[in-house]
Amino acid sequence: MQKDSQPESQPKPIVNEDSTVLQSNLFGASTVIKEPADPLEMPFPPLVRTNPLTEQSSLAACAIPYRQELMLRGKSNYTVTCFLSDLKMFSDFAGAETPVGRISKEQLTDWLMKLKFGVPGRIPAPKTMARRVTFLKNFFSWLTREGVLREDPSLSLTLERPLPPLPELLFxxxxxxxxxxxxxxxxxxxxxxxxxxxxxxxxxxxxxxxxxxxxxxxxxxxxxxxxxxxxxxxxxxxxxxxxxxxxxxxxxxxxxxxxxxxxxxxxxxxxxxxxxxxxxxxxxxxxxxxxxxxxxxxxxxxxxxxxxxxxxxxxxxxxxxxxxxxxxxxxxxxxx
CATH class of the missing domain: 1.10.443.10 (Intergrase catalytic core)
Structure with missing residues (x-):
């Protein structure tokens, strides 16, 4: 009786500066990532090889490029995680396939109001709401700065930062x-x-x-x-x-x-x-x-x-x- 043939293990590919790997994003799609020639000498994350963003690009298509933008700007892991989570929440509200060029200030305001008052008994903390406004202004100002959008729909949003209680310092x-x-x-x-x-x-x-x-x-x-x-x-x-x-x-x-x-x-x-x-x-x-x-x-x-x-x-x-x-x-x- 012959033993079942075992599938041959595939050798690990050699990664060089032209190599690409697939990385899943928050929305379940895959994005091709270009690896640096020497990751130890590269102070920044790998470059993202995607189609250039335009006004017709979906919110989902922005997830990985936005993540890299945050990392290149030196944002903390906590900030990156929070902002990407906020992007996922906003995409669930507006539609992940909605073109970014069709997002209006009214939609941003509707989302914030739904978060603040839409679920009885689950009012988010003022600091959380302030962070979500910060996310919107950061995300859409990035798209405007990159020339993807002609106008920033978050520009006139008011950021109301809550004043936390002051600590009791030592005399x-x-x-x-x-x-x-x-x-x-x-x-x-x-x-x-x-x-x-x-x-x-x-x-x-x-x-x-x-x-x-x-x-x-x-x-x-x-x-x-x-x-x-x-x-x-x-x-x-x-x-x-x-x-x-x-x-x-x-x-x-x-x-x-x-x-x-x-x-x-x-x-x-x-x-x-x-x-x-x-x-x-x-x-x-x-x-x-x-x-x-x-x-x-x-x-x-x-x-x-x-x-x-x-x-x-x-x-x-x-x-x-x-x-x-x-x-x-x-x-x-x-x-x-």
């Missing part, structure tokens, strides 16, 4: 109490100091490598924040100067914990625990998070006369993120 004496409590553990002292005096995000703290800390000038220690090349950010690093005393703080941390590659070889949850212990030891009753320390840094910079644009660069915020943060920091720094 100056509480900051000093926290630093004193943190100094009992060099790791905690280093963590708290980096955020209070450089305004790092938690994700940036987690990504710090030993090579990102420069103590060659003990009087002006530097920390460099690197962005992954895949983010497509125009400036892929920012350098921040810390007060002179950080040099001694970091050296004490090295002497006790002996970090080799990562500055903090632990999880973000561990960092939260480290901070919580110092807050408790300092006798502070407020809810203190790593983000609150970053907010404290930003507000202090404004009070010290730092220009808003310079602060934005220090914080490493995108245009969208700065629009949301600028008013918050202004209200905290200069309450009426």
């Amino acid at each position: 100056a004496d509480e900051v000093q109490r926290l630093l004193r409590a943190a100094s009992a553990d060099p790791r905690c002292h280093c963590l708290v100091y980096l955020i209070l005096y450089a305004g790092l995000k938690k994700e940036e703290v987690m990504g710090l490598k030993m090579g990102h800390i420069d103590l060659s000038n003990a009087k002006a220690p530097l920390v460099t924040i690197h962005f992954a090349a895949s983010t497509g950010k125009q400036h892929r690093e920012r350098r921040l100067t810390l007060p002179e005393e950080f040099t001694a703080i970091f050296k004490r941390y090295q002497d006790k914990y002996h970090p080799t590659d990562e500055v903090f070889a632990c999880t973000d949850r561990n960092l939260n625990y480290i901070l919580a212990r110092a807050v408790q030891a300092a006798g502070i009753k407020k809810r203190v998070t790593l983000q609150l320390l970053r907010d404290t840094f930003a507000v202090q910079c404004l009070r010290d006369g730092e220009p808003p644009d310079a602060l934005r660069e220090k914080l490493g915020l995108s245009d969208e993120a700065w629009l949301e943060s600028r008013e918050k920091y202004r209200r905290l720094a200069f309450p009426k």
Whole structure:
């Protein structure tokens, strides 16, 4: 009895600069993607090989080119995911095969009103609605900028950004109490100091490598924040100067914990625990998070006369993120 013949395995194709692969988009169709010659040297996502978009192109046809546009602009994975989800929702409302040239401002308004009031008992949060308006303005301004549309139907949409509740910042004496409590553990002292005096995000703290800390000038220690090349950010690093005393703080941390590659070889949850212990030891009753320390840094910079644009660069915020943060920091720094 002969064994069933097994299908021969197909050899994996060799990918070169002329190779193409198929990638499914949100609407179930396939799009041909051109691979870069050397993905490690390409800071941007692969180029999309599709038919040029026109006024007669459907909303579905825009999904993959729009995704690449967002990635090339350095938008975060969260923003890309949210905006593509919003595009899918709008396409379900207007029709995935509807030509983009037939979309009117009235349709955009009808969609927003349906989202806001169409389902009883399921009113979306104001921040979610604001994001969806931001998506519409981003998507249709891109089509207009690329010459696909002659007029932007989202141009006159009003973006009402909700004002989130302001955090309760630490007072100056509480900051000093926290630093004193943190100094009992060099790791905690280093963590708290980096955020209070450089305004790092938690994700940036987690990504710090030993090579990102420069103590060659003990009087002006530097920390460099690197962005992954895949983010497509125009400036892929920012350098921040810390007060002179950080040099001694970091050296004490090295002497006790002996970090080799990562500055903090632990999880973000561990960092939260480290901070919580110092807050408790300092006798502070407020809810203190790593983000609150970053907010404290930003507000202090404004009070010290730092220009808003310079602060934005220090914080490493995108245009969208700065629009949301600028008013918050202004209200905290200069309450009426």
